[in-house]
């Protein structure tokens with residue numbers, strides 16, 4: 001898989017341009033609050049600023065996070081009204097939907113099916129938290145015939161999922177009650193959501209309160225210790241105003257255990273780190289990676305990608321946890 005296929009440069013750059021303007025428009029005057037490391041609650045150290053947001057890194061667990069952090073309300077407003085959030089939800093989505101369905105969502109549905117089978121949860125009803133346009137839900141139900149519920153707070157997105165025939169809970173996960181969920185054993189999933197959460201601890205604790213002992217939760221998110229993010233650092237496009245927390249394989253375990261859930265598995269099955277570095281080689285901040293991507297063939301770069309992914313150093317992370 002190539003970065004260009006799921007994130008065409010022209011469209012993505014336009015989104016980033018709008019996002020830079022919106023960072024100023026929606027957040028320049030709002031009050032902000034210092035927060036401790038969202039994983040281990042330690043004290044972070046300032047590392048850089050981007051688009052008017054200040055990023056700290058936890059010296060202990062290496063979580064990278066926005067602090068001081070604007071209020072949750074300012075983000076709600078941003079997601080509801082801003083040009084860049086609109087652009088992402090409409091133009092970006094429309095232009096990339098079919099490529100993403102094929103390259104991302106279909107393989108993801110297969111991966112989730114296999115993981116759930118491995119952990120004895122493949123007959124559980126599925127709950128997709130932050131289901132968006134319902135593309136994963138479509139692919140998963142087509143593949144397995146298992147009923148899928150979607151938790152989605154955006155009214156238009158919730159409508160789209162309802163029109164596709166899914167059971168929709170139009171709400172943030174943090175407000176969902178047990179009665180709204182399907183009965184019986186459940187497998188919860190969420191994709192690329194954790195990096196956006198204003199308070200990941202509250203999210204997990206609430207999810208735990210909705211889970212029973214046989215339930216399972218699988219999610220994917222960015223890992224801040226992944227190769228492309230480490231090598232590009234503040235030049236990384238993953239460092240954008242919508243991403244507030246970049247956990248990593250070590251720190252996500254701390255977060256999960258603080259929410260009294262147990263970690264079953266953490267992997268980094270990413271495919272794009274080296275391709276991202278290759279496409280952004282003039283922005284790399286470390287000589288080693290700059291030289292490496294410049295002096296290797298495509299098949300050599302693929303070997304590096306496989307090695308990085310297999311050893312926990314890709315920036316795309318997948319986590320499985322359950323109630324103890």
Ligand SMILES: [Zn+2]
Nearest residue numbers: 037040058061
């Ligand atoms: Zn920490």
